[in-house]
Amino acid sequence: MNKLKQALVLAGAFLAFAGVGQLTVHADTPRVDMVDVSNHNGQMTAPEFVYMRNNYGMKAVATKISEGTTFHDYTAPGNIASAKRAGLYINGYHFLSSTTVAGAIAEADYAVRMAKADGLPVGAVLAVDIENSYQLLMGSRMQPVATAFENRVRAYGYRSTTYTGGYSSSVSPAGEKAWLAQYPYVPTSAMKHYSTEHAWQWTSNQRFASSLGRFDASILYDNFFTAGTDKDVVVPNVTPSKPVVNKDTSAIKKFKNAGNRFTAYKSFRVDKIAYANGMWQAINYDLAGGKDANWTANGIPLAMLDNVTRGNYAATRVGDQVKFMRGYNYGTIDQYDNNSNGAGIVEGRYGNVWYNANSLLAK
Numbered sequence: 001m002n003k004l005k006q007a008l009v010l011a012g013a014f015l016a017f018a019g020v021g022q023l024t025v026h027a028d029t030p031r032v033d034m035v036d037v038s039n040h041n042g043q044m045t046a047p048e049f050v051y052m053r054n055n056y057g058m059k060a061v062a063t064k065i066s067e068g069t070t071f072h073d074y075t076a077p078g079n080i081a082s083a084k085r086a087g088l089y090i091n092g093y094h095f096l097s098s099t100t101v102a103g104a105i106a107e108a109d110y111a112v113r114m115a116k117a118d119g120l121p122v123g124a125v126l127a128v129d130i131e132n133s134y135q136l137l138m139g140s141r142m143q144p145v146a147t148a149f150e151n152r153v154r155a156y157g158y159r160s161t162t163y164t165g166g167y168s169s170s171v172s173p174a175g176e177k178a179w180l181a182q183y184p185y186v187p188t189s190a191m192k193h194y195s196t197e198h199a200w201q202w203t204s205n206q207r208f209a210s211s212l213g214r215f216d217a218s219i220l221y222d223n224f225f226t227a228g229t230d231k232d233v234v235v236p237n238v239t240p241s242k243p244v245v246n247k248d249t250s251a252i253k254k255f256k257n258a259g260n261r262f263t264a265y266k267s268f269r270v271d272k273i274a275y276a277n278g279m280w281q282a283i284n285y286d287l288a289g290g291k292d293a294n295w296t297a298n299g300i301p302l303a304m305l306d307n308v309t310r311g312n313y314a315a316t317r318v319g320d321q322v323k324f325m326r327g328y329n330y331g332t333i334d335q336y337d338n339n340s341n342g343a344g345i346v347e348g349r350y351g352n353v354w355y356n357a358n359s360l361l362a363k
Helices: 003-011 046-056 075-084 101-118 139-154 166-173 251-258 357-362
Strands: 034-037 058-069 091-096 126-129 163-166 179-181 197-205 217-222 261-263 271-274 279-283 303-309 322-326 330-332 334-337 342-346 352-356
Touching: 003 197, 003 261, 034 197, 046 075, 058 075, 058 101, 058 251, 091 101, 091 357, 101 139, 126 139, 139 166, 163 166, 179 322, 251 334, 251 342, 261 342, 342 357, 352 357
Parallel strands: 034 058, 058 091, 091 126, 126 163, 163 179, 179 197
Antiparallel strands: 034 217, 197 217, 261 330, 271 279, 303 322, 334 342, 342 352
C-alpha cells in the first residue's frame, strides 16, 4: 500500500503480505470492490474512477492521507474530490511509523488534521497502515499501538481499522475485524481469503484501461468501507484531551438529585437524517446541543424511535415528529460532561449517545 517505501517492501516487509508472490491479474479474479491510491498513482480524476465503477463494479476508494507526523500526501484532496464526483465512497489511510502508544496518538492527531483539510467526510474510515518490518516483528505487542491510533481518530468522528498483511495479522487489535493483504500467485474469483474480516486486498497489480500504472485492489466482505459518511458534518477542530472538570450545570444537578434517572416521553423534530456509522440515524438540534452535532456522538438510531408523523411503516424524513420507543424512553444516565452540559446514555448495542441535559429534562 505504501508506495513511498518500496525499498523496504522489496527488502521483505511486504513480502509477508504477498505469500508466494503474484503473477498477474487475469479475467477470473476476485471482485474489485475498492482500490487504494496514493501519490504513486498520481492525481486521480473523476472519469478514471467512473470507468472503474462502471466496468468493474467498484464501490469505494481509500486514499493515502499521511505518514508519520510530517508527510502529507499531496494527491489526497484531489482524490477525495474525484471519488465523490464519481459517486464512490471515499476513505483514507495513514502509514504508521511509531511503535508506542504516545507516538500513535501523535500520528493520529496529525492524520486527522490532514484528513479534515483534505475533505475526508466524517464517518469515513481512516485506517492505520502497519507494514514496517520493525513493527511486524513486534507481533501482538503492536496491538495497543494500533488501538491507540484507532481510538484517537474515532474521537473525531472517523471510523478505523488496521491494514496489514495476512501473515502479520497479530499486529491488529484482538477481536477486531481488519483489512488484510495477501497476494496469491494466481488469484481467482472462487477465493475468499480472510472472509471474516472487513476486506481482503488480493492484488497490487490491478490495471485499468482508463489509468496508467498498477493499483491495489480489495474485495469487501461487509459495508464497513461503504457506509457512515456524512459530507455535511464538520470534523471537530479541537484535539481530544482530558476535559477540565467544571461544576455541575443546573440540569446535571437535577439528574443527579433524581438518582441519574430520566424519562423522555415527548416527541421531537427530526432536523437531520443520514446513514452514518452503519445505521440510519436522526439528529434533533435541541437534544444534540446545537447544529454542530456529530453523528458519532449525537446521532440517534432510527431503530430506537417511533415515527409520530407517519407511523413506523414509512420512511422517516426531515421534519417528522418522532419519540423514543418504549424501553428507550426511560432509564439512567451513564455519563455527564459539565463542559458541554451533556448527558450520556448507553443505548444498548448502539453505544453511548450524548444529549443536551437541558433538552433531555424537557422531554
